[in-house]
């Protein structure tokens with residue numbers, strides 16, 4: 001596996017800044033995951049970012065910034081999460097490593113990317129990580145408590161393409177019912193305005209990504225009761 005040891009201090013510092021208490025083995029798994037991305041990037045076409053330090057900040061730490069909100073929401077419950085348009089597994093693989101009680105399914109329309117997720121799950125021994133090759137709108141799987149996306153589509157496409165995959169409120173383990181969580185850059189005012197009235201954007205949360213001088217936010221959405 002590609003050596004990512006030199007990235008450890010920056011990763012540990014970023015996790016601390018985010019208030020995450022990750023175990024040594026979770027740090028090892030995150031570094032091993034980045035090692036797999038670096039090793040297989042050319043074969044699987046996972047990211048245009050090649051520099052390891054930039055990859056750590058722009059992909060792994062950026063995805064890690066979702067974790068405090070996600071853990072707060074999960075409150076230790078064993079939830080099922082779909083990460084749609086997951087590509088090389090961002091943020092899905094990072095969630096699977098850092099929140100073992102969350103069962104993560106990464107969905108991508110490109111076969112090679114879903115194969116990479118399966119390979120990561122096998123190599124890192126992540127039983128709570130699954131890869132599905134499908135366009136999300138054609139996928140047939142049991143519904144989820146949470147659906148995430150990062151750099152996938154407009155909020156309208158994200159919610160309309162995945163709506164059938166949200167658990168009905170009565171079946172969801174979460175107090176608020178099943179929800180969408182979209183990772184976005186700048187506050188997406190136009191995309192928010194385009195959402196239909198039967199969706200409730202109940203929180204827009206600013207995210208701080210350690211080492212990244214860029215705007216990030218998290219959009220929390222649920223169907224209106």
Ligand SMILES: C[S@@+](CC[C@H](N)C(=O)[O-])C[C@H]1O[C@@H](n2cnc3c(N)ncnc32)[C@H](O)[C@@H]1O
Nearest residue numbers: 085086087090108109110134135136150151152
């Ligand atoms: C820009 S990439 C983002 C990948 C990853 N989430 C990230 O942040 O690096 C968008 C991904 O969405 C996938 N995709 C696009 N339309 C899709 C669909 N309808 N169903 C599933 N995946 C889709 C593409 O194959 C691509 O891998």
